[in-house]
Amino acid sequence: MKRQVPLALCFLFGIVMILTQFVPHKYVQALYKEFIDWGLIISPFALVLAVITLIQTHTTRVRRRTEHWQYSFLVFAGMIIMVCVGVPFGEQDSVFVWLYDNVQVPMDATMFSLLAFFIASAAFRAFRARSFEATLLLVTAMIVMLGNIPIGDLVWNKVMSWTPWADGASGARQWILDVLNSAARRGIILGVSLGVISQSIRIILGIERSYLGGGD
Amino acid sequence: MLERFMNMDRRIIFILIALVVIIPTLIPIRLPITVSEPTQKLYDYIDTLPSGSTIMIAFDYGPSSLAEPEPMAKAVMQHCFSKGVKVIGMTLYANTPTLAHKLMRRIAAENKAVYGEDYIFLGYRPGALQVILGMGTNIANVFETDYEKTPITEIPMMQNITNYDQIALLLDLAAGSTTGAWIVYANTRYGLKIAAGVTAVIIAQMYPYLQTGQLIGLMPGYLGAAEYEKLLNVAGGDGTVGLNTASYAHLLIIGLVLLGNIAFFVHRRKEA
Numbered sequence: 001m002k003r004q005v006p007l008a009l010c011f012l013f014g015i016v017m018i019l020t021q022f023v024p025h026k027y028v029q030a031l032y033k034e035f036i037d038w039g040l041i042i043s044p045f046a047l048v049l050a051v052i053t054l055i056q057t058h059t060t061r062v063r064r065r066t067e068h069w070q071y072s073f074l075v076f077a078g079m080i081i082m083v084c085v086g087v088p089f090g091e092q093d094s095v096f097v098w099l100y101d102n103v104q105v106p107m108d109a110t111m112f113s114l115l116a117f118f119i120a121s122a123a124f125r126a127f128r129a130r131s132f133e134a135t136l137l138l139v140t141a142m143i144v145m146l147g148n149i150p151i152g153d154l155v156w157n158k159v160m161s162w163t164p165w166a167d168g169a170s171g172a173r174q175w176i177l178d179v180l181n182s183a184a185r186r187g188i189i190l191g192v193s194l195g196v197i198s199q200s201i202r203i204i205l206g207i208e209r210s211y212l213g214g215g216d
Numbered sequence: 217m218l219e220r221f222m223n224m225d226r227r228i229i230f231i232l233i234a235l236v237v238i239i240p241t242l243i244p245i246r247l248p249i250t251v252s253e254p255t256q257k258l259y260d261y262i263d264t265l266p267s268g269s270t271i272m273i274a275f276d277y278g279p280s281s282l283a284e285p286e287p288m289a290k291a292v293m294q295h296c297f298s299k300g301v302k303v304i305g306m307t308l309y310a311n312t313p314t315l316a317h318k319l320m321r322r323i324a325a326e327n328k329a330v331y332g333e334d335y336i337f338l339g340y341r342p343g344a345l346q347v348i349l350g351m352g353t354n355i356a357n358v359f360e361t362d363y364e365k366t367p368i369t370e371i372p373m374m375q376n377i378t379n380y381d382q383i384a385l386l387l388d389l390a391a392g393s394t395t396g397a398w399i400v401y402a403n404t405r406y407g408l409k410i411a412a413g414v415t416a417v418i419i420a421q422m423y424p425y426l427q428t429g430q431l432i433g434l435m436p437g438y439l440g441a442a443e444y445e446k447l448l449n450v451a452g453g454d455g456t457v458g459l460n461t462a463s464y465a466h467l468l469i470i471g472l473v474l475l476g477n478i479a480f481f482v483h484r485r486k487e488a
Contacts, residue, residue, distance in 0.1 A: 021405075036350045040358060043343020047310070091314060092364070100314045108279035116465060120233045121226040124472040128480050138473070145470055148416070148439055149463035150247035167250050174252065182423045189424060 007206045014204035054079075140176060147173020218483045222476065229472065236464040244457055254426055255443040258411045258433025261385065262292065267300030269384045270377060274398065275307040275316035277391035281415050282315065285389035287441035287455035288413035290323050292387060295448055297327040297334060302373050304383070306338040306359070308347060308394050313339045317363050331364075332371045339363035344397060352380050352406040380408040385432070389413045395422065399430045413440055416462075438462050 013035070020032035058072035085096045129135040146152035152169030160168055202208035251259075262271070273292070277285045296303050305320050307313055317337045329335050338359040341347050350358040355377065356368045368374050376382060386408050388395045395412045402408040409432050412422055416437030425431040435444060441455025450456075 033353050036346060036353060037357060039346035040341070040343060040350050043341075043346050047342050092317075097314055097318075101318075104311065105279040105282075105315070109282065112280035116237070117230045117233050120465075120469050120472065121229045123469050124224070124229060124476050127473045127476065129477055138477070142470055142473070145466050148437075149466045150249050150459065151463050151467060153250055154248060170250055170252065177420060177423050178427070181420045182427055185421060186424045 003209070003212060006212055007209070011204055011206060014200070018204075051079075140180075143169070144173050144176055147171075147176075218479050218486075222479050222483065232468055232472075233465060236468045237461055240461045240464045241457065244452060244460055246456075247460055247463060249439075249442050249446045249456070249459070251443045251446060252436070252439070254431075254434035254436065255440050256433075256447070258292075258387075258435060259295070259444060259447045261409075261411070261432055262295055262301065263299065265299065265301050265384050268302070270302040270304060270373070270382060271296060271385040271387060272304045272306065272383050274386060274388045274390075274394065275305060275312050275319075276309055276388055276394040277415070278309055278311050279315060281391035283458060284415045284437050284441065285391065285413055286319060287438070287453060287458060288435050288444065289319060289389055290454060291441055291444040291448060291450065292413070293320070293323045293335075294327055294450070295444070297324070297329045301384075302333075303329075303335040304338060304373075304377075305335065307340050308344040308397075310340055310342070313337075313363060332366070333373055336371055336373060337363045338368075344394065345401060348397060348401040349405065352402060352408070354379055380406045383408060385409045385411060387411045387413060390418070391415045392418070395425075395431075399425055403430055411435075 016031060017035065020028050020035075054075070058075050060066075061069045061072045082096070082099065085093060085099065089096060091097075127138055127141070129138050146155075147170045152173075153167040156168040157166060165171055199208060203211065265271070273289060275285070275289065293303055295301075303320075305316055307316050317339070320335060320337050321331075323329075324331065324335055338355075339362065341358055347358055355374075359368055361367050362371060380386075380402060386398055386402060388398050388410065390412060391414070395410070395414060395418075398408075398410050403410045410430065411433040412431055413435035414422060414437070416439075419434075419436040422431060422434050422436075426434055435441060438455055438458040442453070442459040443455075445453035445455045
């Protein structure tokens with residue numbers, strides 16, 4: 001029963017939602033609108049589940065004294081403070097906005113900014129033309145990077161002014177993105193889409209059951 | 217000597233990066249900007265919208281990546297307000313409403329736009345796909361009130377807006393995979409026109425959609441923001457300043473990689 005009911009519901013709603021994409025009849029479309037409303041009601045529960053999972057994960061870390069378990073208390077502190085301020089007084093409360101502007105924004109921005117330093121260091125050490133493929137990647141990356149910045153065209157128009165192409169750096173970058181990149185990306189998108197379709201059919205028909213948890 | 221250079225202390229690289237970021241930010245150097253076709257298309261589309269049209273901006277980025285999308289939002293909203301185009305803001309990110317609301321308020325104040333008449337901010341609702349699909353049938357079903365808790369039905373600019381049929385464009389300012397979702401669910405299902413302004417790291421993913429016309433325009437990172445500012449004749453905007461800074465950081469990385477490779481080849485020849 002624990003398995004049959006979710007499988008039956010998945011089959012029923014899966015088939016109906018597919019039908020709503022192909023049948024324009026008003027009753028089918030009314031059903032579609034109804035299901036979307038249901039989805040909107042169900043979605044917030046995912047947030048509740050996420051919070052419960054986060055609390056469980058960090059409680060386990062503290063209980064087992066895993067590496068850096070002390071930081072889990074910071075997670076709890078952050079969560080409790082924001083909930084205590086946000087839930088009763090709302091998102092537009094001055095204290096909530098102050099905490100957001102002066103704690104979350106700088107911390108998030110700092111974490112992302114650090115990437116620039118690590119990328120530069122990693123690029124210097126790892127970006128070496130050791131093989132044909134690595135050289136190809138290196139040359140392409142250099143062209144795209146140069147084309148991304150105004151200095152690329154500035155240098156091109158000064159040094160390569162004898163060629164018939166003005167703004168050659170951004171032109172080459174655009175060609176790489178338009179032709180080589182798009183061809184590869186399109187292949188990936190088609191492959192992923194076919195995979196999603198086949199996986200969806202397996203889930204709707206009850207062949208793929210891993211989303212239910214358990215072994216089978 | 218070569219080996220010392222190849223194994224250079226990474227703190228030296230960190231200092232160099234800090235310098236090429238700080239100096240051009242403090243002393244801006246004007247660099248010539250060539251407007252790319254995807255940015256030009258977005259500008260042209262908004263420029264030809266009749267006064268009174270409405271566009272929707274999805275602020276789908278978090279505080280970590282605000283540096284690139286914010287100048288884009290600023291430039292596009294400035295363009296919209298100057299043309300009399302109304303703007304509806306919303307987000308699919310739970311941690312963005314405070315950020316986006318403040319940004320919209322600031323840009324609107326700079327352009328003398330009135331809340332509720334020229335622009336509104338709807339805020340956030342959980343369940344990205346359901347939100348995108350739900351607004352296609354009725355925006356008020358998803359957002360009963362705006363971010364400031366005013367019922368949608370009482371907001372003047374929303375009186376004639378029910379769903380995507382009355383929205384001329386959705387501009388997704390994204391730092392993740394949301395643009396794909398907007399294309400698949402809002403463009404394919406409801407025919408909503410989509411444009412995007414994305415962080416530099418995801419530009420490459422957008423090009424297939426640009427070629428098929430599923431994206432009518434694209435602002436690629438700082439470059440896109442700076443290009444849009446150039447089209448608006450805005451001197452020294454956030455995008456232009458950011459692009460200048462990014463330019464020198466790019467140059468440093470290119471230089472380091474080239475020097476690293478020269479040292480690598482010389483060292484390998486010596487060893488052989």
